[in-house]
Amino acid sequence: MKFCLEFLVILCSLTTVVTSCPTCVSDEICNNITxxxxxxxxxxxxxxxxxxxxLTCNNNMVLRIPRCQMERNGYDSSSLHLNTPSCRLSSYYANVSYLGILWHIGxxxxxNTKVENSTHITYYNNLYITPKTSPFITKNNVTFTFSCSIPLNSGTGLNFPVKAITGNDVISVPGVPGSISITMAIYTDQSFSNIVTTSTTLVVEQNIYVSVLMQTVDNYNIKVVNLYTSASSNRSADPxxxxxxxxxxxxxxxxFLFTTIWNGQxxxxxxxxxxxxxxxxxxxxxxxxVTTCNSSCIQNCNSRSADINAQTYSSTVGVRLQFTSNSASSCFGCFSRKWALSSLLLPLILMMIM
Structure with missing residues (x-):
């Protein structure tokens, strides 16, 4: 018995906490030290x-640049900013690591500077990039000029096609009179250009892109607290x-199943x-x-504990998407048996973890 107890004490003293990298994208590698x-x-x-x-132009201006390719070329990824120095690009992830920024057209x-003619309004801005610090200067500062043009009669509000599937609600912001609108829209491409409409066919395993957009209010950003699906039109209904x-x-x-691109910034x-x-x-x-926050409210999810306190929210938006039986059946026929089984089991797996 004494030997067993001593062995257990020694075993426990040798036990270490193993940590690992978060999921790295294709142009990154895990640093086992950090x-x-x-x-x-x-x-x-x-x-x-x-x-x-x-550059993508819709209800907002969205600019992005591959981070690792830029650093490989000798430029400082922390230096990128627009005409307003506080409008700086930050990291986000798609198929590769990007630096990006989203801001309102206006x-x-x-x-932004505006040029107007008889048919369009064009908004211009600049992206400023500086090289990495080095004893020998081998790179010049770089400036990219870019622009977005919109028809003169379209305005710059939250405009969507007539048949677009959107969810809408309003939210109150401290210090702002009245309410501002919140809109959820669904897209089928990573540039958020092809919006899902009532005639769009969606199939299992297709990449879906979700936008939750608020009207621009100075110094306020939007944060999605919970994003969830249901077969019920009653958002409170389980499961x-x-x-x-x-x-x-x-x-x-x-x-590979779910990625946060931007949230809270x-x-x-x-x-x-x-x-x-x-x-x-x-x-x-x-x-x-959803809720709003004054300035940035990006959440660090890498260091979270297993028990996360419930966060409050101020509004809920939702959309209804339709899967046709024929599309679902033909899609399953295209899968390997492994993928088809994974698609069928996913709802059960999600229920078990709640």
Whole structure:
């Protein structure tokens, strides 16, 4: 007995807590010392010119640039900003690591300047990038000029096509008179350009992109507290299947099933997930519990404990998506047996973790 007790004491003293990196994207590699994802130097070769930024214009202006490719070219990823120096690009993840920023289309937003003609209004801005600090200066500062044009009669409100599937609600913001509108919209592409309409066919395992957008209010951003699905039009009805809960992704899903793109840092929150069909239902309701925050309210989900306190929210928006039986059947026929089984079991797995 004494020997067993001594052995257990020695075993316990040798026990260590094992930590690991979060899921790294394709151009990153796990740093086993810091347990962070660093740029993989073997992914890119240095190019003569810095990769040009990608710009998307819809209800907002969205700018992004590959972070690791830019760093491989010798530029400082912490230096990127627009005309207004406080409008700085921050990290987010898609298929690779990006630096990005989202801001409202309008005069003065992040230093936007406006040029108007007889048919369009064009908003201009600049992206400023500086090289990494080095004893030898081998790179010049870089400035990209870009613009978004909108028809003169379209305005700059929350405009969507007539048949677009959207969810709407209002929310009160401290110090702002009245209420501001909150809109949820669904897209089928990572540039958030192809909005889902009543004629769009959605199938299991398709990439779905979710936007939750608020009207622009100075110094306020939007945060989605919970993002969940249900087969019921009553958002309070059980069962609910959480993609995001208390501001953090459902750990059981994995990054390939659900990804937070932006949440709590802009006037729009963005997410990506692979569509799944709830068993015995062709109807899919997606709900978002939202709140606003003064300045940034990005949540650190890497260091969370297993017990997260419930967070409050001020409003809920939701959309109803329809899966046709024929589309679902033909899609299952295209899967390997492993993928088909995973799609069928996903709702059960989500229920078990609640």
């Amino acid at each position: 347990n962070n994802c660093d740029c993989n130097p073997s992914t890119y070769s240095e190019t003569v010119q810095i990769p040009p930024p990608e 005069t003065g937003e992040c230093g 609910k299947y959480y993609l995001l809960q208390n501001g953090c992704p459902n750990l059981s899903l994995g990054a 802009f006037t729009e929150a963005r997410f990506q997930f692979k569509a799944f069909k709830i068993a015995s239902s062709d109807v899919f309701y997606l709900y978002a519990d």
